[in-house]
Amino acid sequence: MTHTVIDVRNAVKQYGAGQSAIFALADVSIQIESGEYVAIMGPSGSGKSTLMNIMGALDNLTSGEYFLDGIEISSMDEDALSIVRGRKIGFIFQSFNLIPRTTAIANVELPLAYQGIKSAERKMRATKALEVVGLADRMDHEPTELSGGQQQRVAVARALATRPSLLLADEPTGALDSKSTHDLLDLFDQINAAGRTVVVITHENDVADRAKRIIRMRDGKIISDEINAKKAS
Amino acid sequence: MNLLEIIRFALRGLTINRMRTGLTTLGIMIGVMSVIILIAVGNGSAKQVQSSLDRLGTNSIQIRSGARGFGGGGFQSASRRNSASSAKQLTIADTKALMNPIDAADIKQVSPIMNANSTCVNGSSTSTPSTFSGVWPTYFEAANTKVVKGSYFNDDDVTQGRRVAVIGNTTATELFGSDNPVGQTVKCGGIPFTIIGTTEVKGSSGFQDGDSLFIAPITAIQNSITGYVGLSSIIVEAKSSKVTDAAQTEIQTILDARHGVTNANSRDYQTFNQASLLTTSASNSKVFTVLLGAVAAISLLVGGIGITNIMLVTVVERTREIGIRKAIGAPKRIILAQFLIEATILSLVGGLMGVLGGFIGSQFTILGVKPAIVPMSVFLAFGVSILIGVFFGGYPASRAASLRPIEALRHE
Structure with missing residues (x-):
């Protein structure tokens, strides 16, 4: 039994005003059901990252609506948003975004701490x-002591620790070598197989090939939205 | 998420850059410490002036011959000097006239003072007392000078012109070392005097050593050293410190009549009222304290600007971190609380160290002044440093915590 997790309607994101106005999103609508594995592709400047930030409740729309699990995000206040970001969404960034000079385990514990989970359970x-x-042996290392692939895996662990239903990854493999990329994608397959919705932004075809559905964007618009034939079963 | 946990976050934040944390704390510490110490020095010097005036006795009034503005240059004082040359000197008769229970009802007692400069010799030891005076026995009470060893001289000694003397501690040490001076004889200006007593230690008051003292019956000094010239001054003791002004007016009325003075500006003598001197010097030292306090306040302000600067830099530098924290679900109030607690810990630790430093620093004598801590200054300095830290740490943090996560994350 599936339901609509992401429901973006007529989304517009505008930067600047008047003549110099740039539309990062120009009337985008998209629905993603629970349990889907979606790749969003497009050249840089196509609006895919903006769309991702909207879906992750990190940014707001100029106009349009975004329902997450049926709840309109723009109507939420600051406190409700922090709960949504902490519990419903796991966000993975291209640049990892770990807290510097803080051990891997402390980084992973952080979102749990913000939810008020007790130390023992958190740990x-x-x-x-x-x-x-696969980083049980690197728990007490700080980000600078880890390779890029390891840092990204810590970021994935941080995103998973809160048991979110939705995992959003913005170019997660952009800064990784092919071995690390492969490992990470295997991890995403596992996560999706466990029933979680996964949305990945990428411009690499072999990353997108792992997804079950591929959406292509250009100039702030969706130009194609199709089932990945290789994965369809 | 409980407070303890936020405090742990804040402590972790502070330990990330130990050098900066240390320097900020040092800035606050110096600010608070200097406020406490400088105000303590100002207060200490005020107390010192007060106590040295107290030693002189607040009831006493001194009368000196000569017109006001003595020693000044220019045309005006030259004309005054002319009038002073025709002026009458203070005499024993003037002194006795002041002992009138009707016209001088507020005067308790008087004593003439005859000052001299003389060097005293005991064997190979010499001493030149800064105060070498011939007086009446009433002087001791009027000038608040007490004999602690031996005895005072009496009216009979004055009448007979006996060469006896009471000396101060400095003079005694210079002449006799650790020996008991009472009963010994010294030669001052070639004249032998028998020491009959030593005075209580007064300590130094400003430039003058209050214990470099040689007091003898006025008749003995006049007979052997100065001759029968005009008096140096007359000391008057009012009945209480409340009536010193009234006593001063009575003195002026009596002396004006005796000296034929018609205009208060052309008096050939001056009166010095200890009570009014006290008021003047008290207000002087208040100005001094305010001045020191202002200097200290500036250093606290500079310390405060230091905290502000560091807090701004810290928050700007960590805006990206704030973005990450928000993206993974940190509520605004917890981020804000973390930065506020960081700022509070910094200013609290710095402030406490400053108070400690202030208390330690005030134990030492600074520029000859024993500092006396004003409790108000401690609270003020401590309170201001914490307020500055919390406000200027809280304001930029609240700005950063209000950003949308994506704006904070884009911040480089």
Whole structure:
């Protein structure tokens, strides 16, 4: 039984005003059902990152509506938004965005701490998440002591620790070598197989090939939205 | 998320850049410390002036011969000097006239003072007392000078012109070392005097050593050293410190009549009222304290600007981190609380260290002044430093925490 997780309607995101106005999103509508694995592709400047930030409740729309699990995001206040960001969404950035000079496990524990989860349970869940991404032996390392692939896996563990239903990844493999990319994509397959909705932004075809549905964007518009034939079963 | 956890976050934030944390704390510490110490020095010097005036006795009035503005240059004082040359000197008769229970009802007692400069010799030891005076026995009470060893001289000694003397501690040490001076004889200006007593230690008041003292019956000094010239001054003790002004008016009325003075500006003598001197010097030292306080306040302000600057830099530098924290679900109030607690810890630790430093620094004598801590200044300095830290740490943090996560994340 699936339901609509992401429902973006007539989304417009405008930067600047008047003559110099730039439309990062020009009337985009998109629906994503629970359990889907979606890749959003497009050249830089196509608006895919903007769309991702909107979906992750990190940015707001100039006009249009965004329903996450049936709830309109723009009507939420600051506190409600922080709960949505913390519990419903796991966000993975291209540049990892780990807190500097803080150990891997402390980074993974952080979103749990903000949810008010007690130290003992936090530690247990963070350890488990790090085990899933294969970094159980690197828990006490700070970001600078980890490779790019390892840092990204810590970021994935951080996103997973809160057990979100939606995993958003903005060019997660952009800064990784091919081995790390492969490992990370395997991880995403696993996460999706467990029933979580995964949305990945990428401009690499082999990354997009892992997804079940591929959306292509250009100039702030969706130009194609199709089922990935290789994955369709 | 409980407070303890936020405090732990804040502490972690502070330990990330130890050098900066340390320097900021140092800035606050110096600010608070200097406020406390400088105000303590101002207060200490005020107390010192007060106590040295207290030693002189607040009831006493001094009368000196000569017109006002003595020693000044220019045309005006030259004309005054002319009038002073025709002026009458203070005499024993003037002194006795002041002992009138009707016309001088507020005067308790008087003593003439005959000052001299003389060097005293005891064997190979010499001493030149800064105060070498011939007086009546009433002087001791009027000038608040007490004999602690031996005895005072009496009216009979004055009448007989006996060469006896009471000396101060400095003079005693210079002449006799650690020996008991009472009963010994010294030669001053070639004249032998028998020491009959030593005075209580007064300590130094400003430039003058209050214990470099040689007091003898006025008749003995006049007979052997100065001759029968006009008096140096007359000391008057009012009945209480409340009536010193009234006593001063009575003195002026009596002396004006005796000296034929018709105009208060052409008096050939001056009166010095200890009570009014006290008021003047008290207000002087208040100005001094305010001045020091202002200097200290500036240093606290500079310390405060230092905190502000560091807090701004810290928050700007960590805007990206704030963005990450918001993106993974940190509520605004927790981010704000973390930065506020960081600022509070910085200013609290710096402030406490400053208070400690202030208390330690005030134990030492600074520029000859024993600092006396004003409790108000401690609270003020401490309170201001915390307010500055919290306000200027909180304001930029609240600005950063209000950003949309994506804006904060884009910040480089």
